[in-house]
Amino acid sequence: MSLRFVIGTLVALAASQQVMADESLWDTMQKTAAAARELNYQGLFVYHNGAIIRSVQITHIYENGREFTRNVVLDGRPREVFSEGDDIVIFNAKNDKIVIEKRRGQNLFPAMLPTQLSSLKQNYTLKFVGQARIAGRPAQVIDMIPNDNLRYQYRVWSDSEYGLLLKMSMMDMQGHTLEQIGFNQVSLLQTRNLDWFQPKIDASKPYVMDDTTDLTHVDDNLIVPNLPAGYKKIDQIRLRVPGRTAPVEQVIFSDGLASVSLFVEPVIKGMQPRVGKKTMGSTNVYANVLNGYQLVVVGEVPAQTVEQIAQQVSFKK
Amino acid sequence: MKQQLSALIDGEADVERCEHVFLAAKSTGEVAQAWRDYHVIRDVMRDECWTQSDFTRRVMARLEDEPVIFAPSVASFPQKVVSSSPRFSKYTWSIAASIAAAFFVGMFVLHQPVAVDTAAQIADNDSETDQYVVAHHNYAPNSATYYIQDVAFNAGE
Numbered sequence: 001m002s003l004r005f006v007i008g009t010l011v012a013l014a015a016s017q018q019v020m021a022d023e024s025l026w027d028t029m030q031k032t033a034a035a036a037r038e039l040n041y042q043g044l045f046v047y048h049n050g051a052i053i054r055s056v057q058i059t060h061i062y063e064n065g066r067e068f069t070r071n072v073v074l075d076g077r078p079r080e081v082f083s084e085g086d087d088i089v090i091f092n093a094k095n096d097k098i099v100i101e102k103r104r105g106q107n108l109f110p111a112m113l114p115t116q117l118s119s120l121k122q123n124y125t126l127k128f129v130g131q132a133r134i135a136g137r138p139a140q141v142i143d144m145i146p147n148d149n150l151r152y153q154y155r156v157w158s159d160s161e162y163g164l165l166l167k168m169s170m171m172d173m174q175g176h177t178l179e180q181i182g183f184n185q186v187s188l189l190q191t192r193n194l195d196w197f198q199p200k201i202d203a204s205k206p207y208v209m210d211d212t213t214d215l216t217h218v219d220d221n222l223i224v225p226n227l228p229a230g231y232k233k234i235d236q237i238r239l240r241v242p243g244r245t246a247p248v249e250q251v252i253f254s255d256g257l258a259s260v261s262l263f264v265e266p267v268i269k270g271m272q273p274r275v276g277k278k279t280m281g282s283t284n285v286y287a288n289v290l291n292g293y294q295l296v297v298v299g300e301v302p303a304q305t306v307e308q309i310a311q312q313v314s315f316k317k
Numbered sequence: 318m319k320q321q322l323s324a325l326i327d328g329e330a331d332v333e334r335c336e337h338v339f340l341a342a343k344s345t346g347e348v349a350q351a352w353r354d355y356h357v358i359r360d361v362m363r364d365e366c367w368t369q370s371d372f373t374r375r376v377m378a379r380l381e382d383e384p385v386i387f388a389p390s391v392a393s394f395p396q397k398v399v400s401s402s403p404r405f406s407k408y409t410w411s412i413a414a415s416i417a418a419a420f421f422v423g424m425f426v427l428h429q430p431v432a433v434d435t436a437a438q439i440a441d442n443d444s445e446t447d448q449y450v451v452a453h454h455n456y457a458p459n460s461a462t463y464y465i466q467d468v469a470f471n472a473g474e
Contacts, residue, residue, distance in 0.1 A: 101455075103455065103456065235456075237456060239452060239456075248452075250452060250453075250456060252456065252457045254457075259453075259457040260453075260457070261449075261452065261453035261456070261457050263449050263452065263453075272445075274439060274445065274446065275437055276437030276438055276439040277437065277438065277439060278438060278439040278446060280450065283450055283453075285439060285446055285449065285450065287439060287446065296446070296449045298449050298450050298452075298453040299453065299457075
């Protein structure tokens with residue numbers, strides 16, 4: 001009887017592996033994208049990139065359709081990141097003061113996957129790798145393999161029970177890990193109390209707002225006609241940079257996961273235009289000059305992708 | 318409470334009172350409201366900022382038209398004026414970086430529509446380029462590096 005049970009279990013396991021075909025893997029990804037936003041949890045995660053390691057304490061509550069998150073960066077300079085939905089406010093200790101910065105809509109860990117997976121489906125193929133244990137939790141390991149060489153490969157560890165993203169890593173074409181972020185410890189919360197949703201105040205320091213960015217959407221005569229396959233323009237903002245007479249335009253592109261920024265500013269007297277490329281860990285930079293404008297493209301994508309975007313920029317007549 | 322919060326954000330309130338402000342927000346269930354207040358306040362401040370920088374720009378335009386008699390370059394004027402505003406002085410696009418970049422020689426080609434030499438490498442210590450990277454990490458989504466941008470790229474500030 002027990003032998004029959006064992007055999008039955010093995011057959012069921014083999015079958016379950018088979019069923020882990022494309023569609024059900026995408027279902028797992030969909031669950032992973034939703035879980036990070038809809039579950040209540042608290043934990044400690046670590047971010048690795050090259051020699052950089054940062055521990056972050058996270059608390060996340062989903063209440064009445066709104067998400068509240070607090071991230072406290074535990075290493076290096078004190079930094080607290082609060083978000084409610086797409087609105088993000090950062091309390092950033094800088095020397096003798098605390099700078100309050102505002103951001104919007106970033107997919108912060110563990111909510112790294114977009115809820116709309118359609119663009120990812122076009123650009124990546126999923127492959128089931130196996131089971132693993134992360135932060136004391138059982139996880140399914142799934143690779144997101146790019147369909148071309150215009151983006152990096154990702155590996156996702158998704159909680160087998162709750163679907164929460166437990167860990168994610170980014171790899172180059174050769175399979176070297178470029179960047180990794182994952183929980184060391186995580187637990188679900190029963191409470192809906194929001195008393196943790198406040199910064200730790202340092203009474204000895206002044207608090208100042210950072211005012212250098214205009215986050216309103218702008219549009220101008222800048223066009224990038226042939227973006228690398230799968231990339232779409234998702235935003236355009238204007239940065240007011242101290243010491244510059246003209247604002248810097250920042251156009252943001254994404255394939256649903258990777259993101260690339262294009263910066264455009266007029267080359268003015270006294271400014272040294274730059275031309276060339278640079279690799280900083282997983283980040284690639286490509287600079288060029290076009291019609292008296294400095295173009296700089298930056299992204300966590302292969303060098304080829306930033307170069308291709310830079311070379312496509314033109315100005316409408 | 319709202320007044321206190323806005324005063325806090327303006328840097329006018331006694332920071333000793335911050336704790337009180339946030340506790341008040343919590344105990345009265347006003348967290349979400351306080352949150353929206355940040356943004357309203359922020360929007361107002363942004364407008365002020367715009368006016369201010371526009372004014373600066375016009376002043377600078379006038380200065381540029383003035384004959385330059387002594388050796389200091391025209392480009393150094395904006396640095397002086399802007400640095401008088403302490404609010405900006407520590408931001409990532411630091412003035413120091415702009416000045417440092419001005420000393421950069423080598424692969425940079427001035428005022429020429431260039432055919433890019435794809436082999437050209439931007440120097441590792443090009444702080445100006447780092448500012449673009451920081452801005453990318455600040456404002457583009459899906460950037461985990463966002464947690465560390467401050468320390469990683471502005472460590473020497």
